[in-house]
Amino acid sequence: MTRRMFLSGSAALAAAGPRMVFAGRAEDVLEAKPAAADLGHPGGAKTGIWGYGGGTPGPVIRLKQGERLTRRFVNNLPQPSSVHWHGIRIANAMDGVPDITQPVVPPGGDFLYDFTVPDAGTYWYHPHNRTWEQLARGLYGALIVDEPNPPRVDRDEVLLIDDWRLGQDGMIHEDSFGSMGDWSHNGRLGGFVTVNGRSDYKARARSMERLRLRLVNTANARIFTLGLVGMTGWVVALDGQPLAKPEPVTEVTLAPAQRTDIIADITAPEKTANGGGEAFIYGRFRDQRIALCTLTVEGAARAGALPPPEPIATNPLPPLGNLGKAKTALLRMEGGAMGAMHEATFKGQRMGIRELIGHSRVWAFNGMAEMPKTPFLTARLGETIRIKMENLTAWPHAMHLHGHHFKKVGADGTTGPFRDTLLMQPEETAEIAFVADNPGKWLMHCHMVEHSASGMMTWLLVS
Ligand code: C2O
Ligand code: CU
DSSP, X not given: OOHHHHHHHOSTTTTTSOOEEESOXXXXXXXXXXXXXXXXXXXXXXXXXXXXXXXXXXXXXXXXXXXXXXXXXXXXXXXXXOEEEETOXXXXXGSOOBTTTBOOBOTTOEEEEEEEOOSOEXXXXXXXSSHHHHTTTTOOEEEEEEOSSOOOOSEEEEEEEEEEOBOTTSSBOOTTTTOHHHHHXXXXXXXXXXXXXXXXXXXXXXXXXXXXXXXEEOOSSOOEEEEEESEEEEEEEETTEEXXXXXXXXXXXXXXXXXXXXXXXXXXXXXXXXXOOEEEEEEEETTEEEEEEEEEEEEESOSSOOOOOOOOOOOOOOOOOOGGGOEXXXXXXXXXXXXXXXXXXXXXXXEEHHHHHHTTOOEEETTBSSOOSSOSEEEOTTEEEEEEEEEOSSSOEEEEESSOOEEEEOTTSOEEEEESXXXXXXXXXXXXXXXXXXXXXXXXXXXXXXXXXXXXXXXXXXX
């Protein structure tokens, strides 16, 4: 099934959804620039944002598994930037990390990204320079890689969920960029939540229609708890990687940068003169459920429910191999408010916490409050790696590894599904395992981007 067929089935994506761009032309441009966006602020103000293609979210980039993606990134922002293709097992030179995989792209500059996508699934792209500011200003977009044989659904909805910190005037709250209060706590949270750049995101659906919902958390730091009303859903993939068995949805926890693919059947009755006719994706905020996406149910797709979905075919990830023979490493995560970190290394020097705060560094990995000059781990190509992560802080963290997908290893040795970003709770210890099959320098960091900017960032070398 192709995108075109989804679109011909319904006009629902036409209005507020992200704009479509088709891959394949040699010199497609991805331009980052300031723009104004109507996020649905009650005052009616347009918010000054930074967006790819002049909107937020940027264009949905969509291609087939194994295809080549070529984009000339053009930086028309007032500061240097780069594009990271989150979750793609990409060639290292295309990973978009300034000073590690490429020079940063200055204002007015450009960079050609050109790579193939090995895995199908839901991915996204975002800057990797001053991410705490550039992401918060709206620079992100979805990257969708279609399976050769996608699951049968009536329609595909890409839903990028974000929280914005806006002032009364509906403009981005700039004074709090770089706030150490945020950086040492939860990161920058915002009270204004959008789906695909709208606080009142709406789409149309039919009763008994089967949708594929691709949920992406593009927030700087907020962990979303999401649920469905008027739909029965199954989780079919996490961070782009299909689950062996679809799992019925109750509520979904989506940490920053994580994705969850759901296949959902609309069970709400169609709208009649007597009412009915709405289904929702809600967000849970403390004890309140708030509709983030409203689906108006008009007409019926079929008379009865479809059978539950089949699993999606897996991607060509290497099997983990013998975990007993894996190379092991330890990552100690320290710092933050109410933490026990007294000192760490910055600019090659041991510093006390006061001095570190003066340098905007409040977290550390293995005692380093900056990117170390040498990798925290060196792997041979093809080697199985186990990393034990000890969260010695009072805060949750969303741990992300570039260039690979990993599995969480349980205390009993059982492994979870493949992911690229793992949510860790305060004081939690977790272990991940992966095969280091992608040569290069790969970042590992917390995706609460204020945390990574203030110390939670390291790298490993696959040689
Ligand atoms: Cu979305 Cu370095 O990551
Ligand atoms: Cu963190």
